Amino acid sequence: MSEAPTGGILKSADGQRAGFVALIGAPNAGKSTLLNQMVGSKVAIVTHKVQTTRSRLRGIAIEGQSQLVFVDTPGIFRPRRRLDRAMVQAAWGGAEDADLVVLLVDAQRGLTEEVEAILKGLQDVRRPLLLALNKIDLIRREELLVLAADINAKVPFAETFMISAEKGDGVADLRAYLAAHVPPGPWLYPEDQIADAPMRNLAAEVTREKLFLRLHQELPYQLTVETESWKELKDGSARIEQVIYVQREAHKKILIGKQGATLKSIGAQARKELEEMLERRVHLFIFVKVREKWGDDPERYSQMGLDFPKE
Numbered sequence: 001m002s003e004a005p006t007g008g009i010l011k012s013a014d015g016q017r018a019g020f021v022a023l024i025g026a027p028n029a030g031k032s033t034l035l036n037q038m039v040g041s042k043v044a045i046v047t048h049k050v051q052t053t054r055s056r057l058r059g060i061a062i063e064g065q066s067q068l069v070f071v072d073t074p075g076i077f078r079p080r081r082r083l084d085r086a087m088v089q090a091a092w093g094g095a096e097d098a099d100l101v102v103l104l105v106d107a108q109r110g111l112t113e114e115v116e117a118i119l120k121g122l123q124d125v126r127r128p129l130l131l132a133l134n135k136i137d138l139i140r141r142e143e144l145l146v147l148a149a150d151i152n153a154k155v156p157f158a159e160t161f162m163i164s165a166e167k168g169d170g171v172a173d174l175r176a177y178l179a180a181h182v183p184p185g186p187w188l189y190p191e192d193q194i195a196d197a198p199m200r201n202l203a204a205e206v207t208r209e210k211l212f213l214r215l216h217q218e219l220p221y222q223l224t225v226e227t228e229s230w231k232e233l234k235d236g237s238a239r240i241e242q243v244i245y246v247q248r249e250a251h252k253k254i255l256i257g258k259q260g261a262t263l264k265s266i267g268a269q270a271r272k273e274l275e276e277m278l279e280r281r282v283h284l285f286i287f288v289k290v291r292e293k294w295g296d297d298p299e300r301y302s303q304m305g306l307d308f309p310k311e
């Protein structure tokens with residue numbers, strides 16, 4: 001067997017396709033359910049190439065020779081606070097970055113205010129837009145056709161799919177369409193990273209995400225989270241210790257906050273998500289350490305699966 005030219009990490013690019021698919025929709029539209037159907041048991045890799053909150057990797061699906069990388073565009077609606085507004089902008093940026101954008105609509109709820117708001121936002125997105133009407137098991141076909149026409153009258157979608165994410169109806173068609181329409185090119189993520197994202201990285205990624213969500217522009221990007229220890233306890237819970245490395249004492253202060261309040265709330269959010277993800281109780285201990293100059297050490301970047309920025 002001959003080795004792939006990339007050293008065996010990526011498969012040969014013959015006939016391969018790969019791309020980012022932004023899945024957007026109002027809360028409860030069924031995004032998670034659809035992703036589970038599309039991605040199956042495969043967990044997304046978690047070493048982001050770029051450290052931003054723009055889009056979160058939700059899962060990777062392989063369909064034939066195509067790799068579909070699903071990204072979330074968090075907080076696309078309800079921009080109440082300034083941070084939220086910044087997130088909304090970032091979210092639309094995420095849609096702009098994607099190769100294809102799928103709007104998932106709960107067909108039973110129909111054209112709600114939230115859906116209207118998303119449609120408005122989508123008018124400026126210069127990407128192929130696909131509409132997926134979900135929960136078709138709950139409504140009559142005639143109503144579905146009317147809804148499809150109403151939505152397409154507002155924003156012309158390249159294609160409209162009618163699916164039941166829960167029952168699986170129509171999901172294969174959508175998947176096949178996406179697979180055929182992502183750009184030709186080598187896969188974006190090596191196959192082995194998709195199957196088993198190391199749990200320690202995953203846990204560190206969760207905390208890192210909470211840090212960015214909470215502190216946003218206050219903190220510089222030179223910050224890293226490492227999971228130092230992970231113990232399975234007898235009562236079924238997990239004890240996880242993490243260290244957040246920052247470059248300066250001042251950053252440490254910001255991160256910890258008054259009387260530890262900032263770090264405490266970040267820790268609480270991370271723990272909650274970890275508990276949901278791992279389906280068990282989690283004891284999370286986070287320490288903050290100053291490690292000067294780690295930002296200049298290329299080795300650290302590659303450990304995190306990041307490219308070392310040239311300047």
Ligand SMILES: Nc1nc2c(ncn2[C@@H]2O[C@H](COP(=O)(O)OP(=O)(O)OP(=O)(O)O)[C@@H](O)[C@H]2O)c(=O)[nH]1
Nearest residue numbers: 026027028029030031032033134135164165166167
């Ligand atoms: N009947 C029916 N229910 C569905 C279908 N797809 C999703 N649901 C239900 O809709 C609810 C919301 O689904 P989620 O997948 O959690 O929705 P979501 O868009 O990820 O929600 P957020 O994470 O809050 O944005 C759940 O109770 C699902 O079981 C479907 O095709 N038919």
